[in-house]
Amino acid sequence: xxxKLTAIVPPKDDSLKLETFLKTRLHLTRNEIxxxxxxxxxxxVNGERRKTNAVVKTGDLVEILLETEQETSGKLPASGGELSxxxxxxxxxxxDKPAGLLIHPAGRNDADTLANRLAYYLRGKKEDxxxxxxxxLDQDTxxxxxxxxxxxxxxxxxxxxxxxxxxxSYLAVTEGIPIPPAGKITAPLAPDPANRKQMCVTPEGxxxxxxxxxxxxxxxxxxxxxxxxxxxxxQIRVHMASVGCPLYGDxxxxxxxxxxxxxxxLHAQTIHFLQPFTKEETEIKAPVPEDFRLALQSLGLSLxxxx
Numbered sequence: 001x002x003x004k005l006t007a008i009v010p011p012k013d014d015s016l017k018l019e020t021f022l023k024t025r026l027h028l029t030r031n032e033i034x035x036x037x038x039x040x041x042x043x044x045v046n047g048e049r050r051k052t053n054a055v056v057k058t059g060d061l062v063e064i065l066l067e068t069e070q071e072t073s074g075k076l077p078a079s080g081g082e083l084s085x086x087x088x089x090x091x092x093x094x095x096d097k098p099a100g101l102l103i104h105p106a107g108r109n110d111a112d113t114l115a116n117r118l119a120y121y122l123r124g125k126k127e128d129x130x131x132x133x134x135x136x137l138d139q140d141t142x143x144x145x146x147x148x149x150x151x152x153x154x155x156x157x158x159x160x161x162x163x164x165x166x167x168x169s170y171l172a173v174t175e176g177i178p179i180p181p182a183g184k185i186t187a188p189l190a191p192d193p194a195n196r197k198q199m200c201v202t203p204e205g206x207x208x209x210x211x212x213x214x215x216x217x218x219x220x221x222x223x224x225x226x227x228x229x230x231x232x233x234x235q236i237r238v239h240m241a242s243v244g245c246p247l248y249g250d251x252x253x254x255x256x257x258x259x260x261x262x263x264x265x266l267h268a269q270t271i272h273f274l275q276p277f278t279k280e281e282t283e284i285k286a287p288v289p290e291d292f293r294l295a296l297q298s299l300g301l302s303l304x305x306x307x
Contacts, residue, residue: 009060019052078120079112091153096286099142143268156276173248173265181214185239210239218300261295
């Protein structure tokens with residue numbers, strides 16, 4: 001597969017070298033430019049192949065072919081289950097994942113996961129490709145999931161993730177009131193040697209940082225907003241439990257108290273990123289699901305007006 005990028009040279013870039021234009025305006029790496037040189041019509045100006053030391057003029061049409069990958073998701077069974085799409089362009093797609101749906105198949109009988117549904121959707125559009133999902137959610141967690149359609153976009157978004165430009169915010173209900181009401185939890189995490197399905201706080205673990213902010217309080221429960229500096233397995237659940245505020249309904253790290261929600265009360269509400277090629281700043285929000293709203297109502301908690 002190949003992806004074509006195009007741009008019209010604006011007046012401010014008149015007389016720039018083509019290579020400089022590709023790096024500064026199309027945000028291409030040296031390796032991407034180098035590989036494009038050897039493709040037929042890999043780098044063109046006004047429909048004609050050009051060397052990268054050529055000079056561009058105002059109004060020139062610059063085109064470059066990027067190879068994405070030859071692989072497809074053809075081996076992944078397709079599932080026609082419902083897919084709630086919040087955003088899509090030629091490089092990426094943001095989905096609102098319902099609670100209870102796995103991200104990827106975890107066994108032979110897992111034929112209806114988010115990845116299977118994406119495969120079905122993309123094949124229907126003749127866009128079959130490797131499915132790269134950024135920032136997986138636990139099966140019980142609802143909310144925004146980002147999937148990337150090609151390798152070039154994935155590389156750029158990985159850089160954004162490393163520099164925290166690509167980020168998510170979460171909503172959660174806790175048992176117990178966080179003290180102080182806003183703060184940062186810094187506690188390394190590793191698999192629990194007593195239960196390999198769980199994680200635990202331990203000095204031997206990998207660094208993990210969670211920021212939280214309390215939005216509402218009622219008796220012994222709180223609605224909190226969180227964002228992560230790291231993306232460890234079960235990070236929010238373990239970190240909040242470690243400060244005496246496990247998530248409401250959490251079967252692994254909670255206190256087994258009765259709850260009015262049949263899952264962990266955690267929702268990935270917002271994702272922020274720059275479109276990997278145009279650099280357009282984008283923020284996508286997933287609606288708070290009904291079961292989460294009903295749980296809040298049962299506890300006497302209210303969402304702020306902006307939610």
